Amino acid sequence: MSAYSRTELLIAVIARLLGGVGHVAVGASSPIPGAAAFLAQARSGGDTMRVTVLGSRRHNDFTDGGRELFDCAAQGRIDAFFLGGGQIDGHGNVNLVGLGDYPNLDVRFPGSFGSAYLYFLVPRVILFREEHSPRVLVPKVDFISAPGVSAPEVHRPGGPYGLVTGRALFRFDKSRARFGLASLHPGETVASIKAATGFEFDLAPDIGETPAPDGATLSLIRGPVRDAIAEVYPRFAANLRSD
Amino acid sequence: MVSKNLLSLQALAARVPDGAMLAVPPDYSCVALAATLALIRRGVRRLHLLAVPQSGMQADLLIGAGCVATIECAAVTLGELGPAPRFTEAVKSGRVCIKDSTCPAIHAALQASEKGLPFLPSRGIIGSDLLRVRPDWALIDNPFPPHDPLVALPALKPDIALFHAPFADRHGNVWIGRRRELMTMAHAAKESLVTVEEVRDIDLMADEIFAAGALSSLYVGAIAEAKNGAWPLALPGVYEADEAALRRYAELASSEAGFAHYLSEANAARHAAE
Structure with a gap:
C-alpha cells in the first residue's frame, strides 16, 4: 500500500x-x-x-x-x-481561554467560542488536538471553557465521545468521567503514551494499533x-x- | 430618504461617540473595515467593543490603536494566520478589560434586546468558568418541568451596530442577504451605521426576493458609500479576502512598531482611494 x-x-x-x-x-x-x-x-x-x-x-x-x-x-x-483545546484534562474539561490565573494570564488563547454550549448539547463531541504532550493533556485545566461532565440536574444530552491526538485515540467514559486509551498510532506504545500524557487514563482491554x-x-x-x-x-x- | 442619512465616511465615523458600546460582526461577515480605519483616524476612545460573537482583524486594529476599553467576545483570532497579536498583548497586560463569553450567549443576549426583554435564559454554560468570571450572568430555575438550572443572560443593547453591506436602496434600506447576524445586531442596537459598496436607485421592499434579505431603514441611522469597504477582509458573495494583505497585517501587527507602520500605510492607501 x-x-x-x-x-x-x-x-x-x-x-x-x-x-x-x-x-x-x-x-x-x-x-x-x-x-x-x-x-x-x-x-x-x-x-x-x-x-x-x-x-x-x-x-x-x-x-x-x-x-x-x-x-x-x-x-x-x-x-x-469537534472541539480542540489549549489544554484538555483527564475529566474531559477543555480550556480555550488561556494559561495562568485568570484574568492575569501568562498565555492568552483566542477564547471559548461556542464550546460552553455545544459541548452540552451535541451528542458526539470529538476532541481533537494534534499535539500530544504533558503541556496540552494536563491533570487539571487552568480555565474550564466547557466541562467534560455535568451534575445530573443539568440538561446535558451531549458531551465528549473521544479524543484524537497525533499519537493515539481515547474513548471517554461519561459515567466515570475518564478517558480510556483505545488505539495507538503507529510507532507508539502504552508506555510512550503514558509518558506524553499529563492525566491518568484507563486502558481498554483490546488496545491495538490504529489502522492505517x-x-x-x-x-x-x-x-x-x-x-x-x-x-x-x-x-x-x-x-x-x-x- | 437616503439623502439625509447618506454621509461621508468621516461623518459616519464621527457619529460614534467615545465610550459607546459598538457591535461588530465576525471577520467572515461584512466587516466595515474602511469605517474602522476612519474611526481610528478620528481617535475614538474607550469603546466597549461587542464582537458578534467573535472578531479578528477589526478588533485587533481597534485595540492596537488604543480605541477600546472593554472587549466582550467569544473569541478573537486571525484564524489560519494565528492569534490576533494586539488583542493578545492588550488582554495579557490588562490594558483592555475582557468580558469572556460564548457565541450563543451573545446571540441570545442580543435577541433579548430585539424582543425588549430584560434577559433570555440559556442552557449549557453551567460548570464553565465563564459563569464564575461573568458576575453579570445569573443562575435561575426553569419554572417548568424538568426544573433544570438555566443561565439568565442580561440583554445586550449596543449603542451602535457597525457593518458593511453590498448595497442600499434609495430609501436607506440595506441588503444583507443571508448574513442575518447583521439583522439581529441591527434590531438590538439603538441604531446602525452601515457602509455599502454602492447606493442603488431601487426600492428593495418592492421586490419580494430582495425584501427577504433586506434590513429596513427603520433601524439604520446613517449610511456611507465605501468601495471595497471590507478590504482586506471578504465581502461574502461580492469579493474574496485579500490573503496577501491579511498575511502582511498578521506579520506587522506582531510588534507595536510594525502595527503603527501598518496603520499609517493602510490610512494612506485609504486616503488615496477616497
Whole structure:
C-alpha cells in the first residue's frame, strides 16, 4: 500500500468516529476534522450524511445567521461536532481561554467560542488536538471553557465521545468521567503514551494499533475530500498531496 | 430618504461617540473595515467593543490603536494566520478589560434586546468558568418541568451596530442577504451605521426576493458609500479576502512598531482611494 502522511492517518481516524452520524458540523480552525467529515460523508454514500462547515458558502445551508448552528444543536439537529483545546484534562474539561490565573494570564488563547454550549448539547463531541504532550493533556485545566461532565440536574444530552491526538485515540467514559486509551498510532506504545500524557487514563482491554488508511480511503482524501476542504482551508488543502 | 442619512465616511465615523458600546460582526461577515480605519483616524476612545460573537482583524486594529476599553467576545483570532497579536498583548497586560463569553450567549443576549426583554435564559454554560468570571450572568430555575438550572443572560443593547453591506436602496434600506447576524445586531442596537459598496436607485421592499434579505431603514441611522469597504477582509458573495494583505497585517501587527507602520500605510492607501 502507498505511504500516507500523519495528517491522512488522523483524517481517517476521525472519519471512523463519525459512523452513522446524520449531521456533522465543523467549527472554526478545524481543517483536519473538516476533511474527516467530508471523508465520512463520501464513504456513507454521499447523500445520507449532512456536513456543515462554518465559514463555507458551499457546505453551509444556514440562512438565519450565526445563531442557527446553536439553535440547531439545542434542538438535537446536530449529531457530531469537534472541539480542540489549549489544554484538555483527564475529566474531559477543555480550556480555550488561556494559561495562568485568570484574568492575569501568562498565555492568552483566542477564547471559548461556542464550546460552553455545544459541548452540552451535541451528542458526539470529538476532541481533537494534534499535539500530544504533558503541556496540552494536563491533570487539571487552568480555565474550564466547557466541562467534560455535568451534575445530573443539568440538561446535558451531549458531551465528549473521544479524543484524537497525533499519537493515539481515547474513548471517554461519561459515567466515570475518564478517558480510556483505545488505539495507538503507529510507532507508539502504552508506555510512550503514558509518558506524553499529563492525566491518568484507563486502558481498554483490546488496545491495538490504529489502522492505517487503505488505498480507497487515500484516494478519497487526495481527491474529493481535498477539493471540498480547499474552499475554507486553501493552505491546508494545498499541503495535502493530490492523487 | 437616503439623502439625509447618506454621509461621508468621516461623518459616519464621527457619529460614534467615545465610550459607546459598538457591535461588530465576525471577520467572515461584512466587516466595515474602511469605517474602522476612519474611526481610528478620528481617535475614538474607550469603546466597549461587542464582537458578534467573535472578531479578528477589526478588533485587533481597534485595540492596537488604543480605541477600546472593554472587549466582550467569544473569541478573537486571525484564524489560519494565528492569534490576533494586539488583542493578545492588550488582554495579557490588562490594558483592555475582557468580558469572556460564548457565541450563543451573545446571540441570545442580543435577541433579548430585539424582543425588549430584560434577559433570555440559556442552557449549557453551567460548570464553565465563564459563569464564575461573568458576575453579570445569573443562575435561575426553569419554572417548568424538568426544573433544570438555566443561565439568565442580561440583554445586550449596543449603542451602535457597525457593518458593511453590498448595497442600499434609495430609501436607506440595506441588503444583507443571508448574513442575518447583521439583522439581529441591527434590531438590538439603538441604531446602525452601515457602509455599502454602492447606493442603488431601487426600492428593495418592492421586490419580494430582495425584501427577504433586506434590513429596513427603520433601524439604520446613517449610511456611507465605501468601495471595497471590507478590504482586506471578504465581502461574502461580492469579493474574496485579500490573503496577501491579511498575511502582511498578521506579520506587522506582531510588534507595536510594525502595527503603527501598518496603520499609517493602510490610512494612506485609504486616503488615496477616497
